Amino acid sequence: xxxxxxxxxxxxxxxxxxxxxxxxxxxxxxxxxxxxxxxxxxxxxxxxxxxxxxxxxxxxxxxxxxxxxxxxxxxxxxxxxxxxxxxxxxxxxxxxxxxxxxxxxxxxxxxxxxxxxxxxxxxxxxxxxxxxxxxxxxxxxxxxxxxxxxxxxxxxxxxxxxxxxxxxxxxxxxxxxxxxxxxxxxxxxxxxxxxxxxxxxxxxxxxxxxxxxxxxxxxxxx
Numbered sequence: 001x002x003x004x005x006x007x008x009x010x011x012x013x014x015x016x017x018x019x020x021x022x023x024x025x026x027x028x029x030x031x032x033x034x035x036x037x038x039x040x041x042x043x044x045x046x047x048x049x050x051x052x053x054x055x056x057x058x059x060x061x062x063x064x065x066x067x068x069x070x071x072x073x074x075x076x077x078x079x080x081x082x083x084x085x086x087x088x089x090x091x092x093x094x095x096x097x098x099x100x101x102x103x104x105x106x107x108x109x110x111x112x113x114x115x116x117x118x119x120x121x122x123x124x125x126x127x128x129x130x131x132x133x134x135x136x137x138x139x140x141x142x143x144x145x146x147x148x149x150x151x152x153x154x155x156x157x158x159x160x161x162x163x164x165x166x167x168x169x170x171x172x173x174x175x176x177x178x179x180x181x182x183x184x185x186x187x188x189x190x191x192x193x194x195x196x197x198x199x200x201x202x203x204x205x206x207x208x209x210x211x212x213x214x215x216x217x218x219x220x221x222x
Contacts (some may be wrong), residue, residue: 005023008158009129010140013079014064016123021057021078024050034103036113038089039096057082069134083127087120146213 024031031050060082062074086104093100093112100112110116136143 005141006129006133007136007140009126010064010076010133011122011144013083013126013130014061014140017057017064017079017082020105021054021061024054024057024103025055027103027106030103030106034101035099038102039092039100040089050203058073063131066139067138069137072139073131076127076134079127080124080131083120087117087124090120091115123196 028050031053032045032047035045035050056078060075060078063072064079067075090102091110093102094114094117102110102112102116104110104116125177133140138146
């Protein structure tokens with residue numbers, strides 16, 4: 001693989017980390033909930049972790065984009081470590097065979113499934129490729145503007161499209177619609193309850209009109 005083609009890896013990984021970090025900024029409560037649901041050890045399920053997590057992702061993304069070697073190696077190692085941790089947690093959640101919501105890209109939670117695991121494995125492979133790309137002395141953003149051959153642009157666009165498709169698939173089942181017999185029964189019960197309440201209100205209203213028209217009759221009736 002040529003150095004210019006390998007350039008796709010840090011660009012895509014940095015883009016994903018940047019998107020994820022910005023989406024989770026200030027989202028502390030959902031961040032803690034996501035950590036807990038994903039099975040993160042209790043020692044890390046803290047508010048300060050939820051606050052620091054997106055900032056760390058943004059710093060890693062910027063490091064992959066703008067730092068020259070050898071400083072970029074630190075960002076590359078951090079990206080591999082973080083993506084490996086994500087992948088282990090996702091695979092463990094899938095193996096538990098129960099519905100788990102991931103706060104991977106902010107408030108729009110996704111249901112963790114096999115597609116999420118495939119996406120994370122692909123991103124882990126790209127993070128490893130980004131670490132290999134650190135052998136290039138200049139930063140990726142510098143090489144982007146220094147001129148790329150058509151093969152490099154094709155590789156970057158193909159990898160970006162593939163990762164974007166995998167991210168989109170992860171959100172396809174994020175909010176299951178309340179359809180089916182159970183939802184229909186619940187709706188019917190709610191409608192019947194509203195109907196009963198309406199009839200009771202009408203009866204009370206008629207009784208009140210009769211009492212106003214003939215107070216003595218109401219007292220005798222009671």
